[in-house]
Amino acid sequence: MEGSSGGGRRRERLTSAPRGRRVNLSFNDAELEVVRLAAGREGMSPASWAGRQVMAVAQHVLVPVSRDAGDVLRELIQARVHLRETVTALRALTATGPPGSGVAESAATVVEEALKAVARVDEATAQVMRERRPRS
Missing domain, CATH: 1.10.1220 (Arc Repressor Mutant)
Structure with missing residues (x-):
């Protein structure tokens, strides 16, 4: 019917x-x-x-979540992808730098900072996803 x-x-x-x-x-x-x-x-x-x-x-x-939370989640995921691409590029720099130039050490420091940023974005993404998940 x-x-x-x-x-x-x-x-x-x-x-x-x-x-x-x-x-x-x-x-x-x-x-x-x-x-x-x-x-x-x-x-x-x-x-x-x-x-x-x-x-x-x-x-x-x-738990109702505003459309803004979905936008935040999408932005966090995009930021994570960008950070991962940056880490990959930086790792390539550390591998190809001339020995003794100091570039490898500087890039290694930047890689570590970028990895910490990825971890922070991952944690923020997980938090938003937990808030969006239905409770059972």
């Missing part, structure tokens, strides 16, 4: 006590499309998907 909201089959009626309480939600067109797509990915109607998400947040199973 096709639901009025474009979802799939409707759920069977509950035989337990009826749910007499309602919460109305309002979305603009873009927000509703996001909800419909998310519900569709999980084979649910938009209303049942939204209800499940609301209950998960209310029961502290899912």
Whole structure:
């Protein structure tokens, strides 16, 4: 049976006590499309998907995260890639520098600092990912 909201089959009626309480939600067109797509990915109607998400947040199973946190995570991952590329280039310098020029020692120091920066970015990335992960 096709639901009025474009979802799939409707759920069977509950035989337990009826749910007499309602919460109305309002979305603009873009927000509703996001909800419909998310519900569709999980084979649910938009209303049942939204209800499940609301209950998960209310029961502290899912922690809502702003879009900004996702942007921060993407930026951290890009920074990590750039740092790793820098470390690779610096290691190449240390291997090809003329003996006794001091370049190898200076580059080795820079490599160590870059590796410490990679570790800090890794820790920050892991922290953001922990905050995004649903609690169980």
